[in-house]
Amino acid sequence: MLTTVTLGDDGRTIELGWDDGAVSRFHAMWLRDNALDDKTRSAGNGQRLITILDIPAGTRIGSASIEGGALEVRFVPEDKTVSFPAQWLWANAYDRVESRQLGWTGDVIQRWTKSAMQNSVPRASYAAALHDRGVLREWLSAVRAYGFAVMDGLPTESGALCKVADLFGYIRETNYGRWFEVRAEVNPNNLAYTNLGLQAHTDNPYRDPVPTLQILACIENTVEGGESSVVDGFAVAAALQAENPDGFRLLSSYPARFEYAGSSGVRLQSKRPMIELGPDGELICIRFNNRSLAPAVDVPFAEMEKYYAAYRRFAELIEDPAFEVTFKLEAGESFIVDNTRVMHARKAFSGSGKRWLQGCYADKDGLLSTLAAIEHGFKEAAE
Numbered sequence: 174m175l176t177t178v179t180l181g182d183d184g185r186t187i188e189l190g191w192d193d194g195a196v197s198r199f200h201a202m203w204l205r206d207n208a209l210d211d212k213t214r215s216a217g218n219g220q221r222l223i224t225i226l227d228i229p230a231g232t233r234i235g236s237a238s239i240e241g242g243a244l245e246v247r248f249v250p251e252d253k254t255v256s257f258p259a260q261w262l263w264a265n266a267y268d269r270v271e272s273r274q275l276g277w278t279g280d281v282i283q284r285w286t287k288s289a290m291q292n293s294v295p296r297a298s299y300a301a302a303l304h305d306r307g308v309l310r311e312w313l314s315a316v317r318a319y320g321f322a323v324m325d326g327l328p329t330e331s332g333a334l335c336k337v338a339d340l341f342g343y344i345r346e347t348n349y350g351r352w353f354e355v356r357a358e359v360n361p362n363n364l365a366y367t368n369l370g371l372q373a374h375t376d377n378p379y380r381d382p383v384p385t386l387q388i389l390a391c392i393e394n395t396v397e398g399g400e401s402s403v404v405d406g407f408a409v410a411a412a413l414q415a416e417n418p419d420g421f422r423l424l425s426s427y428p429a430r431f432e433y434a435g436s437s438g439v440r441l442q443s444k445r446p447m448i449e450l451g452p453d454g455e456l457i458c459i460r461f462n463n464r465s466l467a468p469a470v471d472v473p474f475a476e477m478e479k480y481y482a483a484y485r486r487f488a489e490l491i492e493d494p495a496f497e498v499t500f501k502l503e504a505g506e507s508f509i510v511d512n513t514r515v516m517h518a519r520k521a522f523s524g525s526g527k528r529w530l531q532g533c534y535a536d537k538d539g540l541l542s543t544l545a546a547i548e549h550g551f552k553e554a555a556e
Contacts, residue, residue, distance in 0.1 A: 174192040175191060175192075175239050175242065175243075175244060176190045177189070178190075178237045178238060181198075183233060184235060185201050185202075186199065186200055187204070187234055191263070196268075197268050199262070199266075201232050202228065202232050204234070204246060204248075204255075205228050205251075205253075205255075207265070208253075208257075209255065209256070213255075231250065232248055232249070233248070233249050235247045235248065242258075243257060243258050244256070245257075281318055283318045284405055287494065287498055291499070294323055295312065295315030295319060295321070295323065296323040296325065297312040297322070297325075298325055298326040299327050302324065303336075306550070307551075309340060310547045310548065310551065312324065313341060313540055313544040313547070314544060316386075316509055317540070317541065317544060319515075320405060320515035321509060321515045322508065322509055323506060323508045324508070325503075325506045327390055329504045329505050330392065331392065332531070333390055333531075334352060334388050334389070334507055334531050337390065337509065341535075341539055342536060342539020344533050344534070345533075345534040347380075347384070347534060348439045351533065352531050352532060353533070355389065356528055370518070370520050371518050371519045372488075372492070373403075373497070374461055374464070374516050374517070375406070375459060375461055375512050375515075376462070377534070378460040380443060381444075381445065383512060384535070384536070385511065385535075385537035386509060386534065386536060386540060387509070387534055387535075388507055388508075388509045388533050389502070389508055389517075390502075390506070391503060391530050393528070394502060394503060394526075394527070394529070395527050396525065396527065396528045397523040397525070397526065398520050398522035399519060399520055399521070399522030401499070401501065401502055401508065401517065401518070402497050402498060402499040402500075402518045402519070403498050403518075404491055404496045404498075404518070405496065406515060406516050407456055407459070407514050408496060409459075409487070409490045409491050410448050410487075413487055413490055416486075417483065417486060419479065420483030420486055421448065424480070424483050425447075427446060427469075427472045427476070427480060428444045428445055428471050429445065429446060429447050429460065429469060430443070430444050430467040430469065430470065431443050431462065431465045431467055432467045445458075447459065447460050447484070457513070459514055461488075461491065497518075511537060
């Protein structure tokens, strides 16, 4: 609950006191830009109706008071009065004493290793997720938290994997098509189409933007071997940072280059670090793919030896069994991975029998949007 209001710097700032003794400061310009009135924000979708240039450069707070538990502010020179709910101010306060730990995403992200996840792989049936919003909510929440999940009960037919994407969003079509086949071929244009084992990797790092979700669905699998595995890249990056801070710095400071030219008329290139951090140090993406890594030409000569040592150590940790969760997809099963975080791999398999998987890409914003809408609906129903 708001208890006190104090203006500062001739109205350019305001200090709010809370009943628990906490104090929050806000700038007048920030409050005016984020005003919640219907002249500033659309009542229908909440989008801002004004630009920063519509706000006078010398905006100050002429007066402020607590009315009915909310903060009421009069801005000058506009002589405009706006009310801010106390709960909204508390949720959006940026004047915080505690410092955020650099390098890791928010509380919803849970890093994991083999010991934590091997016997508790998140899983749901397609039929249940389709007909029960609660089941879909839990499955989407698992993808958000752990970066992967399994879904079973799909039809064993071509294109069935699209049904998984339809639960939350849309297929992202690429040069590989709306979906692509993953089975042994003669003279393939991608090593994924062989019976060889594949190192844990993220897909398509040569794209910018990279596909943020990948779905792999099994139509037939009667071979020996060919197990799928996943590795939490965020957990591996954390281990590297704890063990070798300078190596972490090198892989996150200098860009790697990735390229793909395996199909006629396609030449894809990107320039991004293997460990990508946001401006505030938050870990936002892992790009790791030995097959499409181009020559590193953006690392200074003086740092190249240490850069390669860090790259090697990162690869060693990625292949450490302690980080790997393994499972074998049966016909009608699929799994989804957050391609910005979780690397996936495949064990080699025998030439006898058949292994037919299909893969496609989707985008995480659709998944997170659907999840947020479901959670909002559950919250409203409970109130």
